[in-house]
Amino acid sequence: MDIYRSLINIVGRDSVSNSQEELFIYSRDSGAQRPRRADYVVMPGTVKEVQDVVILANKEKIPITPLGGGFTLSALVVPNKGGIVMDMKRMDRVIEVNEINRYALVEAGVSQAKLKSYLEKNHPRLQHSTPEAPPTVTVVGNALIQGHGHISSRYGINSDMINGMEVVLPTGEVCRIGSSSVGPYWFTRGPLPDLPGLFIGWFGTTGVVTKLSMKLYPRPGYRELLTFSTDNIDLIPDAIFEVTQVDLLEDFFLINQEKPDWMNHVFFCLILSGHTKEELELKKNIYKKVFLEFNTLKGSRGADKMKLVEDLHPALRKRFLDVPPVAALAADFRKGGGFEYTGTILPIDKIPEAWRKGIEIAHKHGMICSYVHQILGGHSIMFAFNYSFNRADEKDVERTRKALEESNRLTFELGGMVWKGEVGAQRLAMARMDPNTAELIKKVKKSLDPNGIMNPGNWEVVK
Amino acid sequence: MKYEDIIHRCFRCGYCKLTGDYSDFNCPPYRKFKFETYSPGGRMWLIRGWLNGEIKESERFREILFSCTMCANCVEHCVFTFSDDLVNIFIAAREEMVNKGIVPPAVRDYLKNIHVNGNPYKESADERGKWADGTSVEAYGDQEYLFYVGCVGSYDERGKKIARAVGNLLTRAGVSMGILGNAECCDGNEVKALGEASLFNLLAEQNIVLFKKLGVKKIITLDPHAFNAFKNDYPALGGEFEVYHYTQILSPLIQSGKMPLTEYNLGITYHDPCYLGRHNGEYDAPRAILKTIPGVRLIEMEQNRENAFCCGGGGGNFFTDILGGGEDSPGRIRVRQALDTGARIIAVSCPQCAKMLEDAIKVEEQEDKLKVMDVAEIVSNAMG
Structure with missing residues (x-):
C-alpha cells in the first residue's frame, strides 16, 4: 500500500510530507537526545482526519506519534520506531x-x-x-x-x-x-x-x-515577588513547610546559580497576588512575618538566616513575574543553543541531598550548577537538574546525556520520579516498578492499542 | 558560510514565529505552510543540517529558504542575543545557494533579468521614466533631493500610479526634487535579499558613482525597499546619503498645514511595510499624515507596527511568488486582518505592498468592501 498517497487522500497534499526536510526536523527536538527516524509527517485539520489516519495506521500497523508543540526536550514526540508524526497544530481553535x-x-x-x-x-x-x-x-x-x-x-x-x-x-x-x-x-x-x-x-x-x-x-489584578535568601541548604524543607502552611501563595520557586556570585545563595521566590493592593500587601506582610518567625524558631544567624532580599535584581523580578517567563534563555548560557533537564518530582525532605548531589553531577561534567525548582503545593518539588550544552559540540552533548542519566538515577535513588522523562528515564522507572503495576500498564496499552501503533517505545516493560 | 559560527545557537523555542504579545503566529511562510520547517527556527536547523551534509539540496529546501519574506518578525521577537542576525543568516544561506547555482527557477529568472535589463520586467531602460509623463516632475539637476522611484514604481502599472501620486504631491508641496528618469537603475534591495551579493554590489556601486557624479546629497524614495538599501547597505560601499522615505518628507509638510486638506470621511487601516517599519523603525510618519486628514478614522489592525504581518512580498517574493496561492497566502491573511477592522481602505506606503494586497483582495472577492490606496493617493484625494 502506498502510505504516502493514502495520507494525502486523507489530509490533502499540503498537509503531509515525506520530504527529507520535514523528516529531519521532526526526527529531533531541542534537547540532547539523539535523532530518531520519522517516515511521514501529517497535519490533520479535523477529528475525522485524525480518525482516518489512525484507522489507516492501525490497519497497516504503522506507528503514530502525536505531537503538540514538540518541546518536551526529552524527545517524547520523536518517534522511537519510525512511522507517522501527527503534528496537531492545524487544529488550533x-x-x-x-x-x-x-x-x-x-x-x-x-x-x-x-x-x-x-x-x-x-x-x-x-x-x-x-x-x-x-x-x-x-x-x-x-x-x-x-x-x-x-x-x-x-x-x-x-x-x-x-x-x-x-x-x-x-x-x-x-x-x-x-x-x-x-x-x-x-x-x-x-x-x-x-x-x-x-x-x-x-x-x-x-x-x-x-x-x-x-x-x-x-486572574488577580496585582502580583508581586517576595524573595528571601539563605546559605543553609538544610533549612529548605522546614522553610517550605512553614511557607506552605500559610495557604496564600500563587507560585513558589527555589533558585540558585553558582555564577555570578550574587546568585550563589538559596533564593526563596514567593509570587503573591491579590485582587486589591490591600490584599497583596496583607500577603506580603504575612510572609515577611513567617520568615521572621522561622528565623526565631531555628535560631538562625549569619549566612543561615533567612534574609528578605530588598534590592532584587530587575531581571530576576521579571523572570518570576512574566507569564510565561523567557526561560528559553537558558539554552544560550553557553552560547550553544542546547538545554535539557531532569525534571525530578521529589519529596520535599530530600531537597538538601538532591541539591548537593546535583552540584556534584554538574561539576563532574564540567558545568556550572544552575537551579530553578518549583514547589508544588507543599507536597513535592519539581527539582530541575539543568544542563545547558553546545549543540555544535558532540562531546558536550554526550556529556549532557551522561549528566541527565546520572540525574535520573539519583532521582530514583532518592525516592523521586522523573517528570516527562526520556525513554532512558522511563526504562529506569519501569525497571524499578512493582511488576504487577508494570504489567497493568502493559495490559492497559494492549487493551486500547492491540497493534501497538501509538508512540511505541514509551512506557514499555523492561524484559 | 557567513554566520556559521552562530547558527547552532538557535534553540527552536519559537518566539520568532509570534507577535510580541503572543496573540498570533506572525511568520508568513510558517502561516502558509504550517510545517516547522518553514519557521525561522526550522530554517536555521535545516541550514545547519545542509552545511553539515545531513540535508541535501532539493526543490523543497530551496522553497523553504526562498519563501522567507525577510519581514524581520523573527529579528523583532527572537529572545536571543543573535536575533539581529537572523535575516542576515537567511541571506547568507541564499548566497551559498546562488554561488552553487541551485536557486529556484523564479529566482534565477529574476536575477537574470536584473543582470541583463537592469530591471525585473524585461523592459528597456528607455521606459523607466515614462511614469512621469504628463506630470510636472522634473529631471534631476541641482535640486535638493533626488526622487528615486525604483523598478516597481517605474514599470508596474499600479506602481506607476503611486509614483505619479507621490511625484505630484512633492511637486505641489514645493519640494525641490528631480528624477533620474531613464538613467535610474535598480537599487538592488531584492537582489541582495535573494542572495546575489556580487550583483548587488555591482548595482550599488553603479548607483553610488552616478549619484556622486550628479552631486546627490539627499534622496527621497518611493519604495521602502530602496529606502532600506540606500540607508543600510550603501554606506558600507561608500554611498553616504541622507535618505528619506517620501512619507517622512510629506509628514511635516502636511502637519504644518502647508498642504491644505479637505474632509475625507473614511475609516482607514494602515499596513506597515516591513522595510519601512521593522527594518527601519519608521511607523509614525505615515500614520501622522493619515491622522492629519480631516475626517479620517485610523483604525489599527491587531497586528500593527512591530507586530505587523507582512503582505508576503518581501525578500524577493513579490517577484518570485513562492508564497503565493492558497487561502493562507500572507496577502490574503493580511486582507482578512484588515477586514476585521471594518475599515474601507488599507493604506500602504509601498508599491509592492499595494500590489500584493490588491491581488489578495481580488482573490478574497472583497473588492466591494476594501480598497488599497497608497498614503499619497489618499492625500491627493483629500487635497482635491
Missing part, C-alpha cells in the same frame, strides 16, 4: 470559553500563546495555568505530560485541571470523556470512572487527544 463555569475547551493544536491571548482579549478576569515553556507549546500537550503552570503551587499541576477530553482511540473510535460524555457541558471530569487517567502521562501511547477542557481561574 479555542472552541468555547464558559466564563461562569470557568473552563476553556480547546483543540489539540492551540498554543499557550493563543489561549492566553484569547482570554486576555475576551475574558480578562480569567486565566489558565501557563507553563514556563515557550508560548508556542500547546495547552493539550502540556496538560497530558502532567506539566505545571504559573498557578500550580496554588491549584495543582495542569493535568489536575483537566475537565474532560475528546480522544481518538488507537482503533479509531472517537470518545468523549468527562461531563461532556453525558451532557453538553465540559465542566467536570467526574463523578465518573476517571477515564482521563487513561490518557494523562501516557505520552500518546493510548490515543490521540483532539479536544480538551481545562479549568480557568480568577
